[in-house]
Amino acid sequence: MTLMKDLPYTSLQFYATAPYGCSYIPGRTARSQVATPSHLIDTLLYTTLVQSGFRRSGVFTYRPHCDACNACIPVRIGIDRFTPDRSQRRAFARNAPLEALEHPLLFNEEHYALYQRYQAMRHAGGGMDQDNREQYTHFLLQSHIDTRMIEFRENGALRAISIIDCLSDGLSSVYTFYDPENPSAGYGTYAILWQIEVCKRVGLPYLYLGYWIRDSHKMSYKARFRPLEGRVDSEWRELSNEDFKRLG
Numbered sequence: 001m002t003l004m005k006d007l008p009y010t011s012l013q014f015y016a017t018a019p020y021g022c023s024y025i026p027g028r029t030a031r032s033q034v035a036t037p038s039h040l041i042d043t044l045l046y047t048t049l050v051q052s053g054f055r056r057s058g059v060f061t062y063r064p065h066c067d068a069c070n071a072c073i074p075v076r077i078g079i080d081r082f083t084p085d086r087s088q089r090r091a092f093a094r095n096a097p098l099e100a101l102e103h104p105l106l107f108n109e110e111h112y113a114l115y116q117r118y119q120a121m122r123h124a125g126g127g128m129d130q131d132n133r134e135q136y137t138h139f140l141l142q143s144h145i146d147t148r149m150i151e152f153r154e155n156g157a158l159r160a161i162s163i164i165d166c167l168s169d170g171l172s173s174v175y176t177f178y179d180p181e182n183p184s185a186g187y188g189t190y191a192i193l194w195q196i197e198v199c200k201r202v203g204l205p206y207l208y209l210g211y212w213i214r215d216s217h218k219m220s221y222k223a224r225f226r227p228l229e230g231r232v233d234s235e236w237r238e239l240s241n242e243d244f245k246r247l248g
Contacts, residue, residue: 011040016065024216025071033065043145047168050074053231055210056165056174058142064211072211073247074231075239076170079199079206081227088224091186092193098152098159100194105141105149111161112136114177121180123218140175147174152191160187164195170206171195192225214247 012035022028035041035049038059046054046061053074054063064072084092103111115136131139146166152159160178164171173195178187192207199207212230213219222228223244230239232247239247 012036012045017062019067022066022069024213024218025069028069028071029066030069031065031067032062035061039144041144043166044168046145046165050167050172050208051169051236056143056145058138058140059144071213071215071247073213073239075209075212075222076229076236077196077207077209077225078227078229078238079170079196079204082196082225084193085224085226088189088193091189094186095152095159095190098154098190101151101153103149103151103161105143105147107133107137107141110158111151114158114161114179115140118177118180150191150194152178152187152194159185160191162191162195167204167208170204170208171199172208173210188221214244 014033014035017032017034019029019031022030035054038061041049041059041061046056049061049063052063054061055074056062063074064070066072112133115131119131140163143165148164148166150162150164152161158179160176162176163174165174173192176188176191178191179185192209195207199205206229209222209225211219212222212228227238229236230243230247232239232243
């Protein structure tokens with residue numbers, strides 16, 4: 001293990017994983033840099049890690065550390081500068097009847113059933129469509145920081161769920177899954193717009209969206225939220241049209 005020099009928290013250590021198959025770009029090999037021990041990573045420390053390009057999956061906090069690839073670009077929305085486009089405004093209006101309800105970060109069979117349907121229809125063959133209850137729990141329901149689960153319901157019917165981390169300078173959109181049987185509903189877009197509205201209401205400057213990867217269809221939706229900031233060469237800056245063509 002080696003100590004990370006660009007972070008002020010000497011209580012943490014960082015190690016690089018062994019190479020593994022990239023889940024975003026077929027044929028590529030990936031590695032991650034992992035922050036440990038996980039129990040020391042509270043909300044304040046995790047905010048600093050996110051600002052440095054890290055992300056979490058359950059209690060596993062990591063950032064890409066690939067040998068010959070820099071395709072993963074950490075991205076965030078600057079709340080004060082964001083303006084929804086016409087399609088996003090329509091998605092927000094279309095889903096205005098949805099009721100947002102905060103739910104405890106606990107296992108729920110109805111949530112898990114929605115997760116299974118979403119993975120089976122939206123990400124079949126990606127591995128997560130085979131997640132059992134334990135894997136689902138480790139991925140979404142374990143956290144050492146301030147994490148919220150938001151249900152979106154329409155006349156009592158569960159339509160979507162968002163897992164959101166509350167940071168010192170914004171929200172971090174961990175994962176959203178939704179009813180896949182009505183793809184034109186725009187539940188995923190609505191969930192992001194809803195989180196932007198929450199940031200506005202409580203005065204938080206950023207919504208972090210994890211990684212944007214130019215050559216990954218799964219990540220393409222993030223580029224539609226403009227202006228979008230990316231962390232490039234260890235600095236956050238607004239991504240230009242040329243960046244969206246060049247980076248990756």
